[in-house]
Amino acid sequence: MVVGYVLIQVEPTKEVEVLKKLLEIPEVVEAHTLFGEYDIIAKVVTSTLEELTQIILNKIRKIDGIVGTKTLMGAVF
16 A cells, blocks of 8 residues: 655645545545645555556646645555
């Protein structure tokens, strides 16, 4: 199992809209708003690193209002 914590920067006033879209993605098991450099943190759980990469590139980064991401990865044993 691969876990990614995605730190997300969002256009001003789009935080709630982006948070709702993130929670529609089955692999996003948690998402919370933040204050500071990043606006949202999302916990993404997948079976493989390749799957995690595809979720971030093809689903998360394509959400309207997201201007940047940073991913911290780990593996669950």
